[in-house]
Amino acid sequence: MKQIALYGKGGIGKSTTSANLSAALSDTGLDIMQIGCDPKHDSTRMLMHGTWIPTVLDLVRTRQESEISVSDVVHTGYNGIRCVEAGGPEPGIGCAGRGIIATFQLLERLGALYGDVILYDVLGDVVCGGFAMPMREGYAQEVYLVTSGDLMSLYAANNICKAIQRLSRRTRTTCLLGGVICNSANITDEKDLVATFARRIGSRLITFIPRDRIVRVAEVNRQTVIEYAPDSPQSDIYRSLAEAVYTNDMLTIPTPMETDELEDLALEYV
Amino acid sequence: MNSKISLSNTCRYEGCTVTGALAVTAFVPDGISIVHGPSGCTQHNVSLLHSTLMQHEKPSIPRIMTTALGEREIIFGGESALEKAIGIALERSPHAIFVISTCVAGTIGDDINAVCAPERDVPVIPIDCAGFLNGGFRQGFVSALIGLSTLIGPCAPGGDAGVNIIGERNLEVDAEQNFAEVERILASLDIPVNVRYVRNAATADMKRFGNAGLNLFREDPGGLLSRFFAQNFSLPAICGYPTGPQAALDLISRLGAIYKTDCREALREEEAAWEALADDFSDLRGLAVSLAPDPSPADGRAARDFTEYFGIALSRNAPAVPWSDPVGIGGARRLLRQWRRRAHGY
Numbered sequence: 112m113k114q115i116a117l118y119g120k121g122g123i124g125k126s127t128t129s130a131n132l133s134a135a136l137s138d139t140g141l142d143i144m145q146i147g148c149d150p151k152h153d154s155t156r157m158l159m160h161g162t163w164i165p166t167v168l169d170l171v172r173t174r175q176e177s178e179i180s181v182s183d184v185v186h187t188g189y190n191g192i193r194c195v196e197a198g199g200p201e202p203g204i205g206c207a208g209r210g211i212i213a214t215f216q217l218l219e220r221l222g223a224l225y226g227d228v229i230l231y232d233v234l235g236d237v238v239c240g241g242f243a244m245p246m247r248e249g250y251a252q253e254v255y256l257v258t259s260g261d262l263m264s265l266y267a268a269n270n271i272c273k274a275i276q277r278l279s280r281r282t283r284t285t286c287l288l289g290g291v292i293c294n295s296a297n298i299t300d301e302k303d304l305v306a307t308f309a310r311r312i313g314s315r316l317i318t319f320i321p322r323d324r325i326v327r328v329a330e331v332n333r334q335t336v337i338e339y340a341p342d343s344p345q346s347d348i349y350r351s352l353a354e355a356v357y358t359n360d361m362l363t364i365p366t367p368m369e370t371d372e373l374e375d376l377a378l379e380y381v
Numbered sequence: 382m383n384s385k386i387s388l389s390n391t392c393r394y395e396g397c398t399v400t401g402a403l404a405v406t407a408f409v410p411d412g413i414s415i416v417h418g419p420s421g422c423t424q425h426n427v428s429l430l431h432s433t434l435m436q437h438e439k440p441s442i443p444r445i446m447t448t449a450l451g452e453r454e455i456i457f458g459g460e461s462a463l464e465k466a467i468g469i470a471l472e473r474s475p476h477a478i479f480v481i482s483t484c485v486a487g488t489i490g491d492d493i494n495a496v497c498a499p500e501r502d503v504p505v506i507p508i509d510c511a512g513f514l515n516g517g518f519r520q521g522f523v524s525a526l527i528g529l530s531t532l533i534g535p536c537a538p539g540g541d542a543g544v545n546i547i548g549e550r551n552l553e554v555d556a557e558q559n560f561a562e563v564e565r566i567l568a569s570l571d572i573p574v575n576v577r578y579v580r581n582a583a584t585a586d587m588k589r590f591g592n593a594g595l596n597l598f599r600e601d602p603g604g605l606l607s608r609f610f611a612q613n614f615s616l617p618a619i620c621g622y623p624t625g626p627q628a629a630l631d632l633i634s635r636l637g638a639i640y641k642t643d644c645r646e647a648l649r650e651e652e653a654a655w656e657a658l659a660d661d662f663s664d665l666r667g668l669a670v671s672l673a674p675d676p677s678p679a680d681g682r683a684a685r686d687f688t689e690y691f692g693i694a695l696s697r698n699a700p701a702v703p704w705s706d707p708v709g710i711g712g713a714r715r716l717l718r719q720w721r722r723r724a725h726g727y
C-alpha cells in the first residue's frame with residue numbers, strides 16, 4: 112500500500128490535483144482512497160459529483176463513537192474511489208489540529224485505512240502538530256508539495272519542508288519528500304522557477320500542470336477533468352502525474368531554504 | 382515564553398494554578414466554583430482540598446463543578462460546555478459563580494471572559510488559570526483574589542469599620558490560629574476585623590469591604606496584590622503577618638498611627654507577653670540550630686531576630702529544626718515546642 116500526502120498553500124489547487132490524481136490512478140485499476148484533511152472539506156467533492164459527504168468530525172460531534180460505522184464515514188465516488196472528509200470545528204473555535212488526530216484515530220479503529228493508494232489532501236500552512244499527523248509513522252510515506260511560482264505558495268511549501276525535515280530526525284518516521292508539483296498560476300518562467308526551487312530543497316519537479324479553463328468547466332459540471340474530459344490535454348497531464356507519482360522512487364529528506372534565499376530566488380524571476 | 386524546566390522549580394508556590402484559585406473561591410460558602418477543563422483537573426483538586434480540610438476543625442465541603450471537557454469539546458471548542466455548566470450551577474442558587482479555566486481550555490483558546498460576560502442573576506466571575514502561561518499556585522491564588530474583587534461594593538471614604546484581612550493561606554493547618562494572633566493584636570487596640578477576604582466570607586460580606594480603614598495582607602511577595610488593591614480601593618495597607626517580637630511591636634505602632642490611637646499600653650502588654658514566652662522557653666537558651674527549609678531572603682532577617690530573641694544560635698552545621706515564619710506569639714510557641722522536642726526529646 113502506497114500512502115501519499117499533498118500539502119500546499121490554501122487555494123493553490125491541492126484538492127483539484129488530488130481528485131484528478133486519484134481518478135487517474137483509479138482508471139489504471141488501482142484501489143484508491145482519498146482523505147481530505149482540511150476543515151474546508153471540499154477535497155473529494157468532484158469525485159462525489161458535487162455531493163458534500165458528512166465529515167468524520169460532523170459524526171463525532173453528533174454521535175457516540177460506538178454508533179459510527181465505516182459506511183458512515185467512507186463514501187464511494189467516481190470509479191469506486193473511497194472518499195473521506197475529516198472536517199473540522201466552526202471557524203474561530205476549538206482545535207482543528209486535534210480534529211485531524213481524532214479523525215485518524217477513528218479511521219484506524221474502524222479499520223478503514225486500506226487500498227493500493229491512500230491519498231491525503233492536507234491543508235498546507237502546517238499550523239500545528241495536528242496537521243503534521245498525516246506525515247507520522249504509519250501514514251503517508253511520501254509528501255508532494257503543490258505550489259505555483261507565487262512567492263507565498265513557495266513560502267508555504269518551504270515551511271512544509273521544515274516539518275518533513277523535523278520528522279525525519281525521528282528514528283521511526285518513514286515520511287520523505289516525493290517531489291514538487293507545480294500547479295500553474297500563469298507566472299512567467301514559472302516552470303523554471305519551481306524546478307529551481309525543487310532542486311534547492313533537494314528534490315525535483317514531478318509535473319508541471321498548466322492552468323486550463325477545462326478545470327473550471329469540469330468543476331461546474333461537478334466532475335474531475337479525468338471524468339468530464341478524459342481526452343483533453345489536461346487529462347493527459349493528470350495521467351502522467353499519476354504515472355510519475357506511482358513509480359516515483361526518488362524520495363529525499365528536504366533541505367528547506369532560508370527565507371531571504373527564497374525571496375532572492377523569487378526576485379530573479381520577476 | 383515559559384522556558385522553565387519544572388523539576389528545579391517545584392516549591393510550594395509553583396503547584397497547580399487551579400489549586401491556587403480554588404484555595405480562594407472554595408472559601409466563599411455561598412459560591413460555586415466551575416473548573417473549566419477535563420474532569421481530572423477537578424477531581425485532583427477536590428481530593429486535595431478534601432484531605433486538607435479534613436485536618437481543619439470544621440470541614441465544609443465546597444461546591445466545585447467540572448465542565449468535563451473531552452476530545453469532542455477540545456476539537457469543537459468548550460464554550461458551550463461551559464455555558465451549560467453555568468446553567469446547572471445557577472439552578473443551585475449560588476450567590477456567585479467562579480469560572481476557573483485550565484491549561485487545556487487556554488490551549489484551544491476558549492474565551493471564558495466572553496462566556497461569563499452576559500448579565501445573569503448572580504455575578505459570574507472568570508479566573509484565567511492556564512498554568513502554562515508561567516503561573517503556578519500563587520498566580521491562581523492572586524488572580525482569584527483580584528477576580529473576586531468585583532463582588533466588593535463601593536468604598537465609603539474615611540471608613541473605619543476595622544481591618545480587612547486579605548489572602549489568608551486557607552489550605553494551611555494553622556490558618557485559623559494565625560488569624561487569631563492578628564485578631565488579638567487588633568483587639569489590643571480595639572480595632573475589629575472587617576472582612577476576611579477571602580476565608581469563609583459570604584458574597585454579601587464582601588460588599589462591606591470598602592468600609593474598612595486598612596487592608597492587611599497575609600503576605601504579598603511580588604507586591605501584585607497590594608498594588609491592585611491600592612489602585613482600586615484607596616485604603617492604607619500593611620503587608621505580611623508579624624513574625625517575632627519586633628514585627629509584632631512594629632505592627633502595633635503602625636496600627637496606632639493609622640487609626641490615630643494611643644498604642645503605648647498595647648505595646649507594653651505585647652512586650653510583656655513575649656518576655657513571658659521567652660521565660661517559658663529559657664531551657665532553649667544557648668542551643669544551636671540550623672533552619673529547614675532555609676528561610677527565603679525576605680524571611681532571613683525575621684529568622685535571625687527570632688532566634689536571637691530566644692538566645693538560640695544559628696549555625697549551619699547544627700541539627701536542623703523546622704522553620705515556617707511563625708505568626709505572633711501563638712505561632713512562636715508552637716514552633717519553639719517543636720524545637721524543644723528536637724533538642725530534648727520531649
Ligand SMILES: Nc1ncnc2c1ncn2[C@@H]1O[C@H](COP(=O)(O)OP(=O)(O)O)[C@@H](O)[C@H]1O
Pocket residue numbers: 119120121122123124125126127128294295320321322323324326327330
Ligand atoms: N490547473 C488549474 N487550472 C485552472 N484552475 C485551477 C487549476 N487548479 C486549481 N484550479 C482552481 O483553483 C481553485 C482552488 O483550487 P482547490 O483545488 O480547491 O485548492 P486547494 O485545495 O489547494 O485549496 C478551484 O476553484 C479550481 O477550480
Ligand SMILES: [Mg+2]
Pocket residue numbers: 125126127149151153154
Ligand atoms: Mg482543498
